[in-house]
Amino acid sequence: MNIIRRGLLLAMVASSAWLAACTHAPERSAAAHPPIVFVHGNGDTAALWTTTLWRFESNGWPRDRLHAIDLPYPLARDTDSKPQEGRTSTTEHMQYLSAEVEKVLKATGASQVVLVGNSRGGNAIRNYIANGGGAAKVSHAILGGTPNHGVRADLDNNPGNEFNGAGPFLSGLNQPKGPNGDEVTPGVKWMTVRSDNNDLYAQPDGAFLGARGKPTHVTFDGPALKGAENVVIPGIDHRETSYSPQAFAQAYRFITGKPPATLAVVPEAAVLLDGKVTGRGLNNVQGNFSTNLPLAGATVEVYATDAQTGERRGAAVHRKTVGADGRWGPFTANAQARYEFVITAPGYAVTHIYRSPFPRSSSVVNLRPDRIADADKDAKALVTLVRPRGYFGVPRDQISLDGKSPPAGIPPGVAHVAAARLKVADAAGRTVVGEFNGERIAGIAWPLAENHVVLLELHQ
Structure with a gap:
């Protein structure tokens, strides 16, 4: 307790x-x-x-x-x-x-x-x-x-x-x-x-x-x-x-007592992003368990990326080693830019999170580094398309990962899978694209052998 x-x-x-x-x-x-x-x-x-x-x-x-x-x-x-x-x-x-x-x-x-x-x-x-x-x-x-x-x-x-x-x-x-x-x-x-x-x-x-x-x-x-x-x-x-x-x-x-004027997200001129870096616990019975506790000492780097390829457009536009509160920002973002968030922390894989543009400010851009499961260590790279705010439905949704639609592991019927995982077998370092109902995210398949994992995280 x-x-x-x-x-x-x-x-x-x-x-x-x-x-x-x-x-x-x-x-x-x-x-x-x-x-x-x-x-x-x-x-x-x-x-x-x-x-x-x-x-x-x-x-x-x-x-x-x-x-x-x-x-x-x-x-x-x-x-x-x-x-x-x-x-x-x-x-x-x-x-x-x-x-x-x-x-x-x-x-x-x-x-x-x-x-x-x-x-x-x-x-x-x-x-x-x-x-x-x-x-x-x-x-x-x-x-x-x-x-x-x-x-x-x-x-x-x-x-x-x-x-x-x-x-x-x-x-x-x-x-x-x-x-x-x-x-x-x-x-x-x-x-x-x-x-x-x-x-x-x-x-x-x-x-x-x-x-x-x-x-x-x-x-x-x-x-x-x-x-x-x-x-x-x-x-x-x-x-x-x-x-x-x-x-x-x-x-x-x-x-x-009345309907909203719009269901759309209205862009704002100045976008300020922040959030917490949180970690995972370990024990002998459950393995990993998620927490929302700050992961002090983690380092976050942010890079602007090319929308088509996921390649970085220059040096990091933000870098911070987080303190006891876990906050990785604030970061003044470009509302039209796509970003790669890189989290480095002891005991975790270097985690690359690719995101669509942020049209508005947010203080809850929470980041959580991942670990590499033994079953995935035979891959050249590991890329996961993640939908935090819903599940992937087949045939309800249009979903693809690295050109395969629907990706492996998403069965038809009741929607219950929120992540599609791709074990890249040919070569690391290439572009991998995930798409979901019109939202498209491109990222780089960083090498698993060098302790890197990749998430393509959807807004939808």
Whole structure:
């Protein structure tokens, strides 16, 4: 437990730097634009909200009233009541969210916030409102793809797991409330967003839990809650329930009572980028586990690249060795330029991350270096096309990697794969291109033998 508590404290202290920059908004703006706190899902980071933040800003929301949090240890425990290195309980998650809400309220002068959560983030929101004193401090709660009735509901399969709908955590949250027997805590406006049948964690068959052919006792409408406005968006996947343009449109409408003026990201003249470099833990039982803790001592270099080839256009335009807060910026970017971010840190591969142009500023361009798995060491180079804000769907999406469409490892059906990995067998040093629904990223296949890995990371 001590390592978890230290991590929570470090992250709370680090987040105060963002809040210190906030000032009290004018009353008119405050009424029209309540502060919004965004809560990511299991194993994820605040960076997944980047395009959602941009869309709110593009519709006039003040940047200092949009706050995406980073849970230090974002993975849930296997069994909620049993301490587990590098993972958080539902109670720890709720406590961290509560502390973040208090800081946002203090910084903005608001009396209430809007909470928006994806997947596991919705569990923390529900728990905070029901059991953590949040009912009076939250006006709206929006849950995208949250497994409100579990990814399974079976007392024979680890009922102590946070995601078991038959277990004590979700059963307690779903107890009938009020005269109508609602599942939501009264006094807060609630909305859920789900897919019709394309969410891998809301499936009647246990295929995606490693139990093909066995019932989960959960249906496609598992994320819906009695007493909430329950929105269905056909075809979207688990992450797109929060991070897609369609999900943004529903959230904006639910908060404001009107549709957004635009779903596009409106470019701004001056772009300032920053974020954290975070690492991975190691233990003998789990292997790697992701954290959102700062990776002090890592070095980040940024290079402008050629859009067609991924080749560098000159020397590094930014370089920094990160300190205890993990921040690698700030970096003044060109909104039309493409960039390669290079992270070097002891115990990791030199990680090259190629990105599309950034049309707007962001303080959550979080970077995480990778490690090389033994099974990949026979390749000349290793290049991964990554979609953090959604999954690859076949035949729904147009996807290619190094000319192959769809790339190997992306099966048809329910979208559930967010990374396509290419083991370059012919030669390192050449251009590799990844494409997804019109977004094209070119990178260089740096040599694996020299401890390099490559990520082509999509905005979409």
